Amino acid sequence: MLWVDKYRPRTLDKIIVHDEIAQNLKKLVSEQDCPHLLFYGPPGSGKKTLIMALLKQMFGPGAEKVKLENKPWKIDAGSRTIELELTTLSSTHHIELNPSDAGFQDRYIVQEIIKDMAKIRPLDAKGKKGFKVLLLNQVDKLSREAQHSLRRTMEKYSASCRLILCCNSSSRVTEAIRSRCLNVRVNAPTHEQIVKVLEFIAKKESLQLPPGFAARIASQSNRNLRRAILSFETCRVQQYPFTANQAISPLDWEQYVSEIASDIMKEQSPKRLFLVRGKLYELLVNCIPPEIILKKLLSELLKKLDFELKHEVCHWAAYYEHKMRMGQKAIFHIEAFVAKFMSIYKSFLIATFG
Amino acid sequence: MAPMALSSQPWVEKYRPKQVKDVAHQDEVVRVLTNTLETANCPHMLFYGPPGTGKTTTALAIAHQLFGPELYKSRVLELNASDDRGINVVRTKIKDFAAVAVGSGQRQGYPCPPYKIIILDEADSMTEDAQNALRRTMETYSKVTRFFFICNYISRIIEPLASRCAKFRFKPLSDEIMSSRILHICREEGLDLDSEALSTLGSIAQGDLRRAITYLQSAARLFGSSISSKDLISVSGVIPEEVVQAFLAACKSNDFDLADKEVGSIIADGYPVSQMLSQLLEVIVSANDISDEQKARICKRLGEADKCLVDGADEYLQLLNVASHTMRAFSNMPEEFQFE
Numbered sequence A: 001m002l003w004v005d006k007y008r009p010r011t012l013d014k015i016i017v018h019d020e021i022a023q024n025l026k027k028l029v030s031e032q033d034c035p036h037l038l039f040y041g042p043p044g045s046g047k048k049t050l051i052m053a054l055l056k057q058m059f060g061p062g063a064e065k066v067k068l069e070n071k072p073w074k075i076d077a078g079s080r081t082i083e084l085e086l087t088t089l090s091s092t093h094h095i096e097l098n099p100s101d102a103g104f105q106d107r108y109i110v111q112e113i114i115k116d117m118a119k120i121r122p123l124d125a126k127g128k129k130g131f132k133v134l135l136l137n138q139v140d141k142l143s144r145e146a147q148h149s150l151r152r153t154m155e156k157y158s159a160s161c162r163l164i165l166c167c168n169s170s171s172r173v174t175e176a177i178r179s180r181c182l183n184v185r186v187n188a189p190t191h192e193q194i195v196k197v198l199e200f201i202a203k204k205e206s207l208q209l210p211p212g213f214a215a216r217i218a219s220q221s222n223r224n225l226r227r228a229i230l231s232f233e234t235c236r237v238q239q240y241p242f243t244a245n246q247a248i249s250p251l252d253w254e255q256y257v258s259e260i261a262s263d264i265m266k267e268q269s270p271k272r273l274f275l276v277r278g279k280l281y282e283l284l285v286n287c288i289p290p291e292i293i294l295k296k297l298l299s300e301l302l303k304k305l306d307f308e309l310k311h312e313v314c315h316w317a318a319y320y321e322h323k324m325r326m327g328q329k330a331i332f333h334i335e336a337f338v339a340k341f342m343s344i345y346k347s348f349l350i351a352t353f354g
Numbered sequence B: 001m002a003p004m005a006l007s008s009q010p011w012v013e014k015y016r017p018k019q020v021k022d023v024a025h026q027d028e029v030v031r032v033l034t035n036t037l038e039t040a041n042c043p044h045m046l047f048y049g050p051p052g053t054g055k056t057t058t059a060l061a062i063a064h065q066l067f068g069p070e071l072y073k074s075r076v077l078e079l080n081a082s083d084d085r086g087i088n089v090v091r092t093k094i095k096d097f098a099a100v101a102v103g104s105g106q107r108q109g110y111p112c113p114p115y116k117i118i119i120l121d122e123a124d125s126m127t128e129d130a131q132n133a134l135r136r137t138m139e140t141y142s143k144v145t146r147f148f149f150i151c152n153y154i155s156r157i158i159e160p161l162a163s164r165c166a167k168f169r170f171k172p173l174s175d176e177i178m179s180s181r182i183l184h185i186c187r188e189e190g191l192d193l194d195s196e197a198l199s200t201l202g203s204i205a206q207g208d209l210r211r212a213i214t215y216l217q218s219a220a221r222l223f224g225s226s227i228s229s230k231d232l233i234s235v236s237g238v239i240p241e242e243v244v245q246a247f248l249a250a251c252k253s254n255d256f257d258l259a260d261k262e263v264g265s266i267i268a269d270g271y272p273v274s275q276m277l278s279q280l281l282e283v284i285v286s287a288n289d290i291s292d293e294q295k296a297r298i299c300k301r302l303g304e305a306d307k308c309l310v311d312g313a314d315e316y317l318q319l320l321n322v323a324s325h326t327m328r329a330f331s332n333m334p335e336e337f338q339f340e
Helices: A019-030 A045-066 A099-119 A146-158 A193-206 A213-220 A225-238 A252-268 A272-285 A289-304 A307-326 A330-353 B026-039 B055-077 B087-099 B128-140 B175-189 B195-205 B207-222 B231-236 B241-252 B258-270 B273-286 B291-308 B314-328
Strands: A037-040 A067-077 A082-090 A096-097 A132-137 A161-167 A184-185 B045-048 B076-079 B116-120 B146-153 B166-169
Touching: A037 A045, A045 A096, A045 A132, A045 A161, A045 B055, A067 A099, A067 A184, A067 A252, A082 A099, A082 A225, A096 A099, A099 A132, A099 A146, A099 A161, A099 A213, A132 B087, A146 A330, A184 B207, A193 A213, A193 A225, A193 B241, A252 A289, A252 A330, A272 A330, A289 A330, A289 B314, A307 B258, A307 B291, A307 B314, A330 B055, B026 B055, B026 B166, B026 B175, B045 B055, B055 B116, B055 B146, B076 B087, B087 B116, B128 B146, B146 B273, B175 B195, B175 B207, B195 B207, B195 B231, B207 B231, B207 B241, B207 B258, B231 B258, B231 B314, B241 B258, B273 B291, B273 B314, B291 B314
Parallel strands: A037 A161, A037 A184, A096 A132, A132 A161, B045 B146, B045 B166, B076 B116, B116 B146
Antiparallel strands: A067 A082, A082 A096
16 A cells, blocks of 8 residues: 555544644534535645545544445436436445536536435434535536536535535635635645654654655655655655665656756757657656646746746746637647747847847 | 534524515615515516625515515525526426416415516526527516516626616625624624624625625634634635735845745645735735836736636746736836847
């Protein structure tokens, strides 16, 4: 088992990083009156861990016995029926799904499935009607229409069904939904907290940590705890006992992007652009999300640039990322950014050195 | 044992005014509607205004007061955005309901006028086609049916529909009205709210009473019966003042890498960028040490970034772009790029 899963805290009491949030959640559950919740925060900050621990706190160990199902849904939408297949992860007390998987039909999923689910109310041991929890991932990817239809559904079925929403950026969740939930901001762990977690794992695994080693992993991880633990485990596999100045290998795609950046800096010509295109395709084929490529490329380029160019380049990066979101094919826009950069950089070179 | 769903309603529902005359701060609307109640005659109506000002409350209250609990089910059709409201529904469900004639006659002290009411909540999210399909329906059945449209943006209601209705604008609530409602709820729920927290609540809710009550309830759930202004800020998702100031300071320092670091930490802390933009706007517009031209440049960029965010652009890049443009405005660099 990977350390990331092995040392994932299972209960709210064992949570190290966000103990304050955990205590608040515990208080919420103990009052037996849980509002809808919206968790937001950057990746690797522990949203899912908090949610799973919360479910366990609510329902006891039953919440951990989950089964994976591929459920076909038939939805009657006026004149036609829509058939959808969606993967759900469910226990007796909760259902987890990713409604944005349904693409442009996500509106039907939200309307129908929640209504459907809310109709069947579970009974608890005393024969009283309890509630189920519906866990929706990536709500920020939901379409506007789907979010609109969520808002009334949330109020209507609040007696039998609680929603837990989970997303990266709450900017993309409409105000109407945000104002109906208790918002929980999950910030990325600080470097000190990551070091603390790494030391905790090292102690459990009885490993010797040289001083400063954990801090180096933490600073390379970009405040992403999952990534820190993964690279810690990679280091363990590569070399043990650790030495203080052991190299922490960066992810291979990041290395690849920084190679692209230095390619671009070296020569600005259509020929070089063609070469870069090949490399960009290589990254896209390996399923690296295009906006992450663009962001990484920008940060690599910014490292090498003069002050006055930085403003210009970051403006164009934002411009092309927006275009990419509006458009269909990512490669056009990344390539356009590279071409734009080349032309700016070239004219900068000409202006400076003649 | 599974936790049971207590009867603990959201306070927003619990303290929703049941009668038209209890609706706060919307005097003209209340006056017209009270008149309606006496004469039992009313036109089609269109309520518009910002969220949390009492539009839905008013519509539901008047429907209840006209028909009473017994007839309410058969006389009022309430549709909102969560129900399917495509053109099909307008052609079938709404039309069928509108076509049925009803008798009059007073019952148990309720006026019970001889018409039915169709409430279309969140009408601005209806498609244009569906709205067009309503036009003729409204006129044909105007003898037996009244329509209430409720929306936030009147510009999204097509002109032919708007011109068939009596329009009522709902104003954002003033601070005094808001505080008096909040204090009323605090008394009922046994909460202890000091005056500082009360004014904080007023400023973060910005005239939206529903939001204020929701924040109050969340804070009460998390922090118990005595609530400070810090607790309210933490549940409302408002970004602390220090963070915004640190961002501005980084922009003023004219050091790109410092600003980049600041942007990175804002993103990592999970603060929503749209919120950041609106708070920045407030700080910049009210600042004294920024010239008007600089303000204009920054605000223009803020608007563009907000639009991009709505389109789903990346938060980090947009905020970085705003930071870069702010920096250029502060150091009076030309707006055009040098090497374009």
